Amino acid sequence: MGECSNTGIVIQMQDYSIHDGDGVRTTIFLAGCNLRCQWCANPESWTTKSKLVFYRHKCVGCMKCANVCPMDLVPCNMERPNDICTACGKCVAVCAQKALDIACTEKSVDTLVKKIERDALFFRYSGGGVTFSGGEPFLQHKFMRVLLNRFEELGIESWVETCGYFDFEAVQDLLPKFSHIFFDLKHMDSEKHKEFTGCGNEIILENAIKVYQTGVPMTIRIPTIVEVNISDDNIEKTAQFIKENLPKANVELLPYHGLGKAKYISLGIEEKFIDFTTPTATQIQHAYEIFKKNGIDVIEYR
Template sequence: MGKEVSSGVVIQMQDYSIHDGDGVRTTIFLAGCGLRCQWCANPESWTKKPKLAFYAHKCSQCHSCEPVCPQSLKPSSNEFDLSDCTLCGACVSVCPEKALELACSDTDVESVMQKIRRDELFFRHTGGGVTFSGGEPFLQHQFLRQLMAGCEQLGVSVWVETCGFFNWKQCQDLMSGIEHVFFDIKHMDEQVHEQVTGQSNRTILDNARKMHELGVPMTIRVPLITEVNLDDDNLRATAEFIREYLSGSTIELLPYHELGKAKYMAFRMDEVFHSFTTPTPEQVEKAYDVFSGYQIRRYMG
């Protein structure tokens, strides 16, 4: 299992999530991901390094951030040089408009568990629990292992959202503690998958098969991007894979959106932003019809 750790890097802990599993859930986003999906809505999750975001549209130019900066920088300026920033977060704590945000912070296990314990009442009344997401949560498998053990002690349900790109041997023992997995499949063609995510899909598809063999309940999530994977050949190939190797799994289609565009600008990552076309509701329903034709049920969360 490897050496245990008592802390990890958390992007965010989100209350009252209703789209990440049964009931009301607390979603814990863990930093780090081996994929670089061109449509990713959370680019701050790619690495574990802290990152400072500046949302210019929220800034009132009150300049409260300037006197507290130990480097005498101007975080609210478009000319702000991140190379001189120590990422101490002082500016974030004083910004009245929440225009500054520090993503990815070292967090110990007990801090996360305190958050989970505070939300227990909601879990009990709604049949909810905790969902670990990312990034790719399995990349921090040692941290995740300790958090899952804490949830087990509390009797709290654990769901996981994964892109499937992780080392199976490091994570296999975690599967028995997971109630349900949302598993992303982006594209069935290996070459196309590598072009749009930076990695082959072999590890991902292998991990999906292994999870299913262990009996982990799964919902396959497909991010629908018009220019990438909405074609009939790919949809049918995905459906055939699910029918053959992941029988009993449900399907959830996630239409592309540009809600993450502001993050690319705020984190000064606009040079890697890609824009795609959002599928129409009719296209989404037609895609669902393909899976229905293979007797694959739609996930009804």
């Protein structure tokens, strides 16, 4: 058995999710990611550092946050508060308008299990359970290991969504505990992959094959973006890779959306947001046809 930890850094827990697997689910978003995808909708997930989040549209300018800040900051009046802020949470506690929050907080296994247990009935009758997401959840494998064992004891099934960039040896013992694995493939050309995510794809493709060989059911999720990976050439190469190496895996296409922009603004990093083009329904259908032509099943959880 690998190393364990009774605490982890959680971005949020999303209840009653119906887009991350079968049935009604709770998605646990864990902080930390090795990739820096230019289209990322969860920039708060990049590191495990706690971060101040400011929702400007809720602020009434009462300045109570400034009065309690131990760093003598004015959280509601700064462009990049997280350059200095220690995320102590004192300003959050006094903000009646809920214009301030802390993203990425330390949680204990017991805290998460207690919350998950309350929804066990919904999971049981809908065929649902828990889905780990992120960030890259496998970066917190010590925390996941304890959670998975507890969920297993309670009869609650677990799924996971991964970007594929992780140490396989460190998580190998965890994989059989999952009922299903969502595995992201973003681009088949390593140089293009590095251009858009900051890392090449060699480790990801190797891990895709290793994960598939565990026998756990697998869905390949592809964020589809006009400027990045929707070309016939890339889709065909992706289909060939799946056909040759992951023949029983199915595919889900996730069209790009720009809904993450609000998060960049609330974190004070709006300049890092890059807007891309969402594929048309015709383009998505055309991509699906390429996969079908190669004998690959397509599904849709959205």
